[in-house]
Amino acid sequence: MIRINNLYKNFGSLEVLKDVNCHVQEKEVVVVIGPSGSGKSTMLRCINKLEDATGGEIVVDNIPLNSEANINAIRQEVGMVFQRFNLFPHMKALDNITLAPMKVRGMSKDEAVVIARDLLNKVGLADKADAYPDQLSGGQQQRVAIARALAMRPKVMLFDEPTSALDPEMVGEVLGVMKDLAKEGMTMVVVTHEMGFAREVGDRVIFMDEGRIIEEGTPEEIFNNPKNERLKGFLSKVL
Amino acid sequence: MNWELIVRYLPYLLEGAVLTVQLTVMGVAFGSVLGVILGLARVSPFRFLRWLAIGYIDFFRGTPLLVQIFLIHMGLPQLGIDLGSAINSAIIALTLNSGAYIGEIFRAGIQSIDRGQMEAARSLGMSYLQSMRHIILPQAFKRVIPPLGNEFITLLKDSSLVSVISAEELMMKANVMQGTTYRPFEAYLTAAAIYLILTLTISQLVAYAERRLKTGDSH
Numbered sequence: 001m002i003r004i005n006n007l008y009k010n011f012g013s014l015e016v017l018k019d020v021n022c023h024v025q026e027k028e029v030v031v032v033i034g035p036s037g038s039g040k041s042t043m044l045r046c047i048n049k050l051e052d053a054t055g056g057e058i059v060v061d062n063i064p065l066n067s068e069a070n071i072n073a074i075r076q077e078v079g080m081v082f083q084r085f086n087l088f089p090h091m092k093a094l095d096n097i098t099l100a101p102m103k104v105r106g107m108s109k110d111e112a113v114v115i116a117r118d119l120l121n122k123v124g125l126a127d128k129a130d131a132y133p134d135q136l137s138g139g140q141q142q143r144v145a146i147a148r149a150l151a152m153r154p155k156v157m158l159f160d161e162p163t164s165a166l167d168p169e170m171v172g173e174v175l176g177v178m179k180d181l182a183k184e185g186m187t188m189v190v191v192t193h194e195m196g197f198a199r200e201v202g203d204r205v206i207f208m209d210e211g212r213i214i215e216e217g218t219p220e221e222i223f224n225n226p227k228n229e230r231l232k233g234f235l236s237k238v239l
Numbered sequence: 240m241n242w243e244l245i246v247r248y249l250p251y252l253l254e255g256a257v258l259t260v261q262l263t264v265m266g267v268a269f270g271s272v273l274g275v276i277l278g279l280a281r282v283s284p285f286r287f288l289r290w291l292a293i294g295y296i297d298f299f300r301g302t303p304l305l306v307q308i309f310l311i312h313m314g315l316p317q318l319g320i321d322l323g324s325a326i327n328s329a330i331i332a333l334t335l336n337s338g339a340y341i342g343e344i345f346r347a348g349i350q351s352i353d354r355g356q357m358e359a360a361r362s363l364g365m366s367y368l369q370s371m372r373h374i375i376l377p378q379a380f381k382r383v384i385p386p387l388g389n390e391f392i393t394l395l396k397d398s399s400l401v402s403v404i405s406a407e408e409l410m411m412k413a414n415v416m417q418g419t420t421y422r423p424f425e426a427y428l429t430a431a432a433i434y435l436i437l438t439l440t441i442s443q444l445v446a447y448a449e450r451r452l453k454t455g456d457s458h
């Protein structure tokens with residue numbers, strides 16, 4: 001579903017990604033872990049071209065990420081959830097969700113509203129359709145953001161530290177929604193510090209450090225039998 | 240101080256004040272349209288558009304409005320462009336001038352919106368222009384209301400400069416009153432009082448709009 005080959009990314013003279021190779025299969029849940037500044041988020045943001053790769057090749061759903069038309073096509077296939085939610089503050093929750101299906105997919109308002117209500121129901125916020133983002137808690141906002149991304153019927157969902165900006169008691173509700181999504185067979189790439197989630201939901205865990213993929217494997221292999229010293233050091237700090 | 244004179248000329252000056260307000264409203268209204276375009280050009284991904292907007296804004300902010308008024312009212316006819324009347328010249332000069340300032344106001348407003356908003360919109364597959372129109376501009380419009388109010392007040396005062404091309408606004412009428420009565424103090428003090436009432440009214444309206452927006456913040 002996603003093929004990343006020889007991906008390089010520099011910010012000025014700073015090398016953030018160095019020869020990253022990563023393939024994600026359909027219906028696979030890949031969890032990316034690693035210390036801050038290891039390039040996890042940057043890799044994720046390269047997949048839908050929020051960052052311009054310096055070198056390498058990215059193919060999503062057989063569409064190469066190499067032209068303006070393809071970028072928009074890929075973005076319609078790839079949903080993204082951000083650390084800071086990025087809901088549109090001037091729109092009600094429902095309108096946040098219906099906007100892109102109407103403007104990008106050309107869906108009618110009625111059709112989009114049916115889908116949006118269905119998704120709000122799914123993330124447990126059926127009663128918050130008319131609330132503005134600043135009337136919602138962080139956890140609620142993030143669940144609306146997930147519904148907003150799902151409304152485009154994406155084939156892949158990217159999660160960029162979706163629980164890092166949340167109060168601890170709200171982390172569970174967001175992870176719960178993500179778990180349900182994984183069970184339904186959504187292809188997901190999740191950058192997170194939630195090791196419990198990685199262990200429980202991940203099909204594969206990727207450990208990144210200093211812009212490289214250092215080790216990857218099943219949660220079992222990564223958490224119970226880490227080989228690389230840096231991974232061992234990282235796990236000893238976070239577990 | 241001759242109060243009787245002031246009372247006698249007040250309706251005459253108020254006639255001018257009406258034109259002053261009309262010129263200002265039109266200047267700010269057309270200037271806002273121009274300003275949105277300039278603001279968008281200033282932040283556009285196309286370098287050529289950015290340079291064009293910067294050049295325009297630098298010229299109209301970096302030269303005196305008085306010079307611009309003469310250029311438009313007397314310079315353009317020399318090139319065969321006839322604007323018809325002093326009032327037309329005045330509206331065009333005020334629009335072009337305020338457009339430059341309002342363009343910078345909109346640029347700042349657009350750039351004050353969190354980057355994540357554009358990223359979220361683009362990640363949903365919306366084009367740059369769709370994201371601007373549905374996500375960035377509606378939020379920016381709210382933030383620019385206070386500085387836009389200031390620009391309104393500035394333009395109202397600056398519109399007195401068009402008296403030099405005999406557009407019969409408040410300042411021109413005050414000049415006429417002074418010329419016929421030989422009482423400059425009464426003439427200009429009355430004009431000043433009318434300008435002051437107008438600017439205070441506008442700042443009250445802006446403050447009211449700001450309060451309304453604050454209670455319903457971000458909606």
